[in-house]
Amino acid sequence: MAPYAVKVVRGLLLLVLMCIPIALSVFFFAGQSLRLDEAQSLWQSGRSVGYIFTLVAEDVHVPLYHVLLHFWRIAFGNTVIAARSMSLVFYILSIPALYALGALAYNRRVGFFAAFLFSISPFMNWYGNEIRMYTLFTFFVILNQYFFVKILKSKEHSDHVWALYTLTAILGVFSHYFFFLSLASQAVFYFLQRKLFLEGSLRRFVYAMLIVCGVFLPWGLYVLHLGQAANQEPLLAVPTTINLFSTVSQFVFGFQNDNINTVLLSLWPITILFAFLGLRNRAGHASLPQTQYFLITLLVSIAIAFVGSFIVAPVFVSRYLIFTVPSLYLLLASMFESYSPKWAQLARYSIAAIMIATLAVEIASPTTPVKENYEEASAYLNSHVTAQDVVVLSAPFTVYPVQYYYRADAPITTLPIWNQYSYGPIPAFNAAQLPDQVTQAVGSSQNVYLLLSYNQGYETNIKDYFDSHYQRLYTATYSDDLTLYVYKLRYDTSATQVTAR
């Protein structure tokens, strides 16, 4: 085949890969209910740019995504699908970027297979359709890694490459705080393999990081100026080893219910086989430094997040570590290269088949743990509550997604009681104050619609209190950890007749 034809075919194949997430989005993901984090993004990005800075800083995030989303919504509309499409765009752009990174670091086959895994990834497809910063973050990480590997492989310094490396680092640190982990991984790799870099690289890296820090400094000072974080997000638990392996499992197999997760995690001895099959005589051309780099990116980042969760504060959640997914897929793709041809083919087909299967389960299963069906719960409220009722939400921050869909007349309140427009963190739960808070929340309403989700440790207290003081009329679960309870408070009007429909 002529070189030009090869390029055309290669380009077409990449286009096909880029179309996979679009098709999945159109048919499955884009129409899903708004989730808590997404509702927060919509709420925050709907303010003025100045106020966005304040809200995002309080929310312990960096502002690039929210500011971009602000203008994106102005340009493309205020619908959920429009907002989600911005994440999808960065996800789709990441596919050729990952291909380029793989081709640069290894070869085109590794790049293409990693990009293929990326395009069918249940984990990436999920966040490719979420109104959050994770695909933007991943995109800048891939670009930054591309220029880092370019620097590693350069025969001579290129100001152009160094400038792009610095620029992507700046954009990266403003897309997520965890971008600093990516830079830390690069520092660790540089420390271990500095002999592989050109003379003068250290000075250039120092200059690049000084520029990054210099640009980031005003934001840091601003966050410090605001004081403590607003604590408007779910509490994160201290991770366990199960979280550690679940995270890696999610990177490959996406979000699965407990039964499937049990199967996947219990099969861990099979990972030993993957390592054994890689034991082939590769004298002279093994132990590529780029493999070490991607391994360090994966392990150092996960280790820092894991250990940091014990020392500083719990921050170990798979979505924060999404930037390690490209490294993981590149490592998998390059590892299969080291297998004998038969085993390599079997491994590629197997991993692809399993990922496609788990993607299908993630889409189809109602028990997929990350699904949050506030849309259906709100639809029930819209069709049942009256102005004499009250809707009580807990945890308080779940007010964001409910508000997006809620159109009924009854007032919404939260437990603990919280005004989302007030400055400062959400009030802490106090069991002794619960009776007073419930009395204050329900007032003289006829029925209370208690919607519980995102258990922050006090959900049982609230439910038990209502169960022991009021008559429960109806219960419905809309998704994992999202349950509606309807209670009768008064019997003096006919409007209290609530039926389960």
Add this chain to the structure above:
Amino acid sequence: MNDYEKEITAVRTSFLKTGAPRILLAFNAALALAYFLVLAFLFPIGNRVLFVLLITGEIFHIWQVLTFLYTVWETEHTFVQSASFQPPVDVFITVAGEPTALVEKTVAAARAMDYPNFEVHILNDGFVAGKDNWRDIETLAQKYGVHCITRTIAGGAKAGNINNALRLTHNPLVAIFDADHIPHANFLQKTSPYFVDPAVGFVQTPQFYKNYNENYLTKSSWEQQELFFGPICKGKNRLNAATMCGTNMLISRPALVKVGGMCTESIAEDFVTGLLMHAQGYRSVYHPEVLAEGLATEDLLTYSKQQFRWARGALDVIFRYNPLFMRGLSLPQKIQYLSSASFYLSGAFVVIDALLPIIYLYTGMVPVQIDGMLLAAVFLPYLFFTLYVIQRTSNFTFTFPSLGFSMGAFNIHLKALWKAATFQRSGFSITEKSRASGNFLPLVKWHILYIAAALVGVPIALLREGYSASLINNGAWVLLTSIIFLPFIRAALPDKAKDASTAVPQTRAVKTHTYGTIRG
């Protein structure tokens, strides 16, 4: 240089490019110890018998890992040499009925060695071994103008043959080659300079298989050799504990005489003789360069016999010549000999590791009662890092088939262990190097039985306790073990014996027997 020559040159040299940063080795040791301590002391015990078995196995594995790391800590040690030191040498070629054509190649190569003062002797045991061609060997010796020493009184097998020749020769250095090991022209030039130090007892060189690409078995056999003759032997060299391998070596006659010649009481005469020399205070040298080329076994039956002989000989060192209690050995030498010999205990521990998940499937009993993820969290980093370190130290020549062969030979090692522990006699069977024909599946009956037991055990466990994380986890373990056995099973399949790479010209082995060597 054509592609084949390029490849074989690379194969001859790549396994000798050894070494890894010490920080990696130290970290590996720390990980191994941390894993063991957590497993032994922090996890709640399940069934006590199984726990003891598990911990015993892990102690053995940790011992193997730590002694390996200690061995390869530094692999580039060199000894004093003097290129001008070229004392007279007697070259012994041990023959016991090998085809004359094969012996002729070795004799011709030995005769053509580039060295000022040496005599070639064919140690012809064909007569005492009842071989038809013993006269042909004598004729061959005449043709090449070399000496032929034909024994008429049997005894001591290969060691007896060499000792007989020692009495009839006189040069201060003795080179020994098996009949199929063809020396390079520079063998003596490269090995004799070490003897400028009179304390040097012997110089060993690698045992390279020129037919490594003949079939799956020869390839796997060579890949096993690469780890041993690469980082392990080079590390032993630093510790003055080089292993005497019986061929491709140069020995000091005074040293050999002082230990009473080659040891005739063990079927691992070379290994024990090296041990005795070390105990007498002689130094050993491993010269890391392929200077002679021999043949690997080509069928599983011959391979199994060879493995049994190596294992039995090595285990004799533990049960009869235990280095721990032998005077004259330094502590590093004791550790090295124990490490080498104890490698052949691994069969017992392979069985323990393989049976633990099977026992769970049939009974539900487990050695430790913990979440599988917790075990993974401490075990996987240790295992993966150890594999990486082995790869780094061996220049990435360690392979899955070589691992599979080491573990798959558990039944052979167990048989050798039983015979050694009960002091039963084992004949000095000679290694058949040509490809034997027949059905080799009986050699892997235990492996097949294991897989069958697993297939039956899974539904039993499923009926007993239903679908559970433990069942899946133990099922994964037996699947893993079964796949590890596959290379060994594959070598037993009749049609797979012909599975050779066709990318390079074949080095077809001829019908031959040679005495064996020992390694560990």
